[in-house]
Amino acid sequence: MPEAQLSNDGKAPFPPRFQRPGWLSTALFALFLGFFLWSLAGAGMSIRELVNGLPNIATIAGEMFPPSTDRAGPIMAAILVTFQMALVGTVIGVILSIPMALLAGRNTSPHPLVRHVARSIISFLRTVPDLAWALFFVVSVGLGPFAGTLTIIVDTIGFCGRFFAEAMEEVDPGPSEALDSIGTSPLDRIAVVQIPGALPSMINTSLFSLEKAVRSSVVLGLVGAGGIGAELAASMEMFRYDQAAYIILMIFILVYAVEHLSSRLRERLMHQSQ
Amino acid sequence: MTSLASPLLQQPVFSEPSTVSSLQVQGLTKRFQGTTAPVFRNVCFNIYKGQSVALIGANGAGKSTLLRCCVRLIEPDEGNILLSGETLSSKRGRELKRARNRVGFVFQKHCLVPRLSALTNVLHGNLAHRSGPRNWSQCWARQADRDRALHYLDLVGLADLWHKRCDQLSGGQAQRVAIARALMQEPSILFADEPTASLDPKSGQVIMELFARLSRAQNLTLFFVSHHVDHALHYADRIIGLRDSELQLDAASGTENTVSLRGFYA
Numbered sequence: 148m149p150e151a152q153l154s155n156d157g158k159a160p161f162p163p164r165f166q167r168p169g170w171l172s173t174a175l176f177a178l179f180l181g182f183f184l185w186s187l188a189g190a191g192m193s194i195r196e197l198v199n200g201l202p203n204i205a206t207i208a209g210e211m212f213p214p215s216t217d218r219a220g221p222i223m224a225a226i227l228v229t230f231q232m233a234l235v236g237t238v239i240g241v242i243l244s245i246p247m248a249l250l251a252g253r254n255t256s257p258h259p260l261v262r263h264v265a266r267s268i269i270s271f272l273r274t275v276p277d278l279a280w281a282l283f284f285v286v287s288v289g290l291g292p293f294a295g296t297l298t299i300i301v302d303t304i305g306f307c308g309r310f311f312a313e314a315m316e317e318v319d320p321g322p323s324e325a326l327d328s329i330g331t332s333p334l335d336r337i338a339v340v341q342i343p344g345a346l347p348s349m350i351n352t353s354l355f356s357l358e359k360a361v362r363s364s365v366v367l368g369l370v371g372a373g374g375i376g377a378e379l380a381a382s383m384e385m386f387r388y389d390q391a392a393y394i395i396l397m398i399f400i401l402v403y404a405v406e407h408l409s410s411r412l413r414e415r416l417m418h419q420s421q
Numbered sequence: 422m423t424s425l426a427s428p429l430l431q432q433p434v435f436s437e438p439s440t441v442s443s444l445q446v447q448g449l450t451k452r453f454q455g456t457t458a459p460v461f462r463n464v465c466f467n468i469y470k471g472q473s474v475a476l477i478g479a480n481g482a483g484k485s486t487l488l489r490c491c492v493r494l495i496e497p498d499e500g501n502i503l504l505s506g507e508t509l510s511s512k513r514g515r516e517l518k519r520a521r522n523r524v525g526f527v528f529q530k531h532c533l534v535p536r537l538s539a540l541t542n543v544l545h546g547n548l549a550h551r552s553g554p555r556n557w558s559q560c561w562a563r564q565a566d567r568d569r570a571l572h573y574l575d576l577v578g579l580a581d582l583w584h585k586r587c588d589q590l591s592g593g594q595a596q597r598v599a600i601a602r603a604l605m606q607e608p609s610i611l612f613a614d615e616p617t618a619s620l621d622p623k624s625g626q627v628i629m630e631l632f633a634r635l636s637r638a639q640n641l642t643l644f645f646v647s648h649h650v651d652h653a654l655h656y657a658d659r660i661i662g663l664r665d666s667e668l669q670l671d672a673a674s675g676t677e678n679t680v681s682l683r684g685f686y687a
Contacts, residue, residue: 325532325599328494329525329549329606330518338557339545343536 211392218390222378226397228292229374230405232367233360236296240303240360241353245342247304248311254323255315255337269312273305277363281372292373299360299367306359310352311345318344350416354409361405365398441470442506443610443642444491449500451483451490460486464500464668466661468610473636473643475657475674477650479686482663484646485529485614491644492524492612493517505609522549525603525611529618531595535588539579539598542587543570546605573601577631593624600631604639611636613645617652625649629656650682 168176249255251269256262280301284294322340342349368376375394382391449464460483468474478484489495491502493509502509504520512520525546533542540559547556547566555561559570574580577597587595596616603611613632617625633656636643647653653660654674662670662685670677670685 319535321528321530321532322534324494325526325528325602326545326548328492328521329546330521331545331548332518332552335548335552335557338554339537339548340534343534346536 207388210386210388213389214393214396215387215389216393218378219393222375222390222394222397225368225375225378226401229364229368229376230361230401232292232295232374233299233357233364233405236299236364237303237353237357237360239296240300241307241356243300244304244307244311247308248315249337249341251308251312252315252341254318254320255312255333255341257333265308266312269305269308271305272301273309275305277302277367278370281367281370285371290371290373295364295367295372295374298372299364302363303356303360306356307349307352311349314345314348314352315341317348350413354413358402358406358409361402365402442467442503443470443472444468444644445501445503445506446491447501447503449487449490449497449502451486451495451497459498459666461663461666461668464663466668466671468642468644468659470609470642471636471640472659473633473657474645474659474661475653476644476646476661476663477648477653477670477682477685478663482685483666484663487663488612488614488644488646492521492526522606523609525606525608527596527599527603527611527613527616529615531587531592531599533587533595533598533602536586538583539574539585539587539590539601540567540570540583542598543574543601543605546570546573546602549606570601570605573604574598576604576635577601591624592620593627596620596624596628597631600628600635604635608641610642610644613643615646615648618648625652632656648686650679650686653682654679 247265247269250257250261250265253262256265277298280298281294284297288294288297318341322344323336326336326340364374365376365379368374368378369380371377375398379391379394379398382388382394445467447465450459450462452459464487466474476484476487486495490497492504493502497510500510505523507520509517509520534545538559541557544556544559544562544566547562547570555563556566559567562570571580571583574583577600579594579597579601582590582594587598590598600616611632616632617628620628629652632643632645635641643657645657654677657674660670660672660674660677660682661668662682664670664685670682
């Protein structure tokens with residue numbers, strides 16, 4: 148235990164400002180620092196290459212302005228498809244997440260074995276990256292937005308399934324006990340206690356999921372799963388940086404609009420009652 | 422509709438003892454795992470229809486556990502429970518649920534669903550008898566059930582606040598909604614586990630007065646746990662007391678006084 152120092156008047160002792168870390172903390176910190184320095188080399192961090200690349204960055208950035216609107220029509224159509232993929236994928240994904248979450252929740256699952264299996268499926272869907280799912284679905288159902296939508300559905304189940312289950316587990320058990328005491332069925336208790344109790348968190352998660360899906364659907368196009376990503380890849384490959392700038396600007400407006408609308412919607416829904 | 426919530430501060434009129442038993446508890450014993458001493462042992466009492474009975478005892482005496490054991494929300498280790506003459510101890514699954522739906526329960530904390538309106542929370546009392554979406558929300562409920570729910574809200578003096586979310590109600594109002602929910606169930610016996618513990622003295626008195634009036638008006642059997650000796654003396658026909666794991670008191674409230682009952686909290 149660290150020694151307490153005496154205050155200036157020599158009367159009341161007061162505690163030291165800092166405590167000496169234990170040997171285990173010091174060793175772990177040294178280990179982390181060593182690994183981080185090694186990772187800098189592994190990640191290819193190079194100041195020299197960055198400096199050498201600065202003229203290229205300036206050239207490309209210069210060619211991006213002013214953004215070109217000569218393909219505005221097809222680009223806007225692709226932006227719309229991107230949003231439609233995200234919306235349909237998220238809505239279907241959220242709907243499918245609810246039964247998955249009920250099976251995975253500690254206080255809603257019918258059996259521990261069912262809970263374990265449901266949690267494992269949700270973890271698997273979440274841990275496989277969306278690009279890997281997109282490649283899988285492109286091969287399975289062909290190029291186009293359907294593959295992207297399937298990817299978003301699977302990604303949403305992985306994301307929402309986990310958070311919905313946790314939200315239901317955190318609901319105050321009091322109302323559930325009150326209804327249990329009068330002999331209500333488990334389905335009734337889930338419908339009137341668990342889901343309304345978890346609803347604020349579920350709405351939040353669903354709207355975050357929509358924002359995430361919009362961002363993700365932009366990237367999915369790069370592997371042929373439909374949407375604006377394919378247009379962006381084509382513009383970059385044809386060195387049409389001015390067109391790429393227009394696409395990036397449209398993507399920014401889409402993502403910003405979805406985030407803004409979702410936060411407004413979240414506020415409205417939070418204050419409604421039945 | 423006439424509200425029974427006011428005037429509130431009148432002397433309750435105790436009912437004449439009935440001979441029909443509402444709740445019979447025979448030799449009830451409960452031990453929790455990892456403890457040698459039982460919470461209570463060999464507890465026997467009989468509550469008659471229309472009677473109002475207070476259960477008193479110090480913290481940790483096992484009052485709430487006893488109340489929960491009476492409907493097997495906590496399983497007793499030994500003993501027998503008869504609810505309106507029907508043995509509860511041997512029932513399982515749906516039979517047990519069916520038996521429980523005649524018992525209204527009001528908890529220390531109101532245990533309402535916070536985001537839902539007062540009317541929807543009252544409607545949930547109907548789930549004791551009828552399952553399904555029409556009793557999940559007042560939006561989809563049958564008109565007759567909505568009318569009944571509103572009637573019980575009126576009985577507890579809150580018909581005007583039917584649309585309010587329960588997390589926007591005061592503690593006393595929320596407890597009254599919980600009572601309305603229990604009444605919606607049309608129970609034959611109403612259990613209340615320290616219903617005034619989280620309320621200020623005035624709100625607590627209002628709630629107890631409400632219990633006494635409803636119990637009289639609807640010939641409802643009332644079994645409540647209280648830390649307030651005054652409430653036990655004033656609102657119960659009979660008082661039973663737990664001390665040292667045993668039922669050491671079972672007497673008409675008129676024969677007891679504040680000083681004698683304070684011994685249960687020593």
